[in-house]
Amino acid sequence: MFQGASQINLDAKGRLAVPTRVRDPLTQGGTVPVVLTAHPDKCLLLYPAPAWEPVRAKVMSFPSLDAAFNPWKRLLVGFAEELSLDGAGRLLVSPELRAFAGIDKRVMFIGQGSYYEIWDLERWQQQLDRLTAGGSPVLPPGMENFSL
């Protein structure tokens, strides 16, 4: 189960240094590749390849004649790329994914259970402010009685 936030940087070559503590869980000790893809919220998703497989299968099973599904397929499957970490635990992020997520240098790395989210730092702050700013955040239906 992935959790935790780390602020990391892309270097000049577009390499992203994955936080040390998550490298082994992500790659199962270096034995499996990872998959990087795009999310509608303009962040990237990072899966261990075996965990991505069922997600991709599910997305691809959506009926292709229903036009509403196609944008999702194009995003999730179309942007997906299978990668391996280099010897120093870095990912080479393609220019296409960097452009999509607005990533240039400062990045937030966020654990979300079965995957990690990768955000441009500024965009992350903005989406965080939407929840923390203002007196009381809006509770979505089903969460009203949630207790910490």
Place this chain on the structure above:
Amino acid sequence: MFQGASQINLDAKGRLAVPTRVRDPLTQGGTVPVVLTAHPDKCLLLYPAPAWEPVRAKVMSFPSLDAAFNPWKRLLVGFAEELSLDGAGRLLVSPELRAFAGIDKRVMFIGQGSYYEIWDLERWQQQLDRLTAGGSPVLPPGMENFSL
């Protein structure tokens, strides 16, 4: 049941000395780790790891295609980190969590039943003033008939 307030300090390395009396209850005598995460009110939450587990499970069970839940997941799970106290009973608080809660040195440590809240002292005072200032505090729905 955790309760009580203590004013404590972070040292220059970002280490937080957990009050002596609460160390054993939190870690069950040093046998379990703790989990530190973020709250929308810009404070941090500190759980014994076993007590955090069901909360995380509940948050992660929210539907992930409903965009209203995602900010909550990103906050509660995305910031969560499992930690252990060092030999002197201190927690190393990550720069990300310190930045989120605006913590630099002086901190309030507040028992809240199943967890502790950790506040920047200044922010704590402000939120306290909001309740105690003015003649009669606003009662939320359901609390009108509450009797102390």
Place this chain on the structure above:
DNA sequence: CTAGGATTTCCCAATTTTTCCCACTTCCGC
């Protein structure tokens, strides 16, 4: 088909950061 150039990939090595442990000081109880 060959040669040159450019790009990519992989690896190494120095600096920086982190982590762990020890020692000193202060506070409280006895």
Place this chain on the structure above:
DNA sequence: GCGGAAGTGGGAAAAATTGGGAAATCCTAG
């Protein structure tokens, strides 16, 4: 006042980040 425990700070060893450089590969042009 004395002993013990806890708070506080510092330091050394280990690990990780970061940048650069060399080799291999691909692409293009002659």
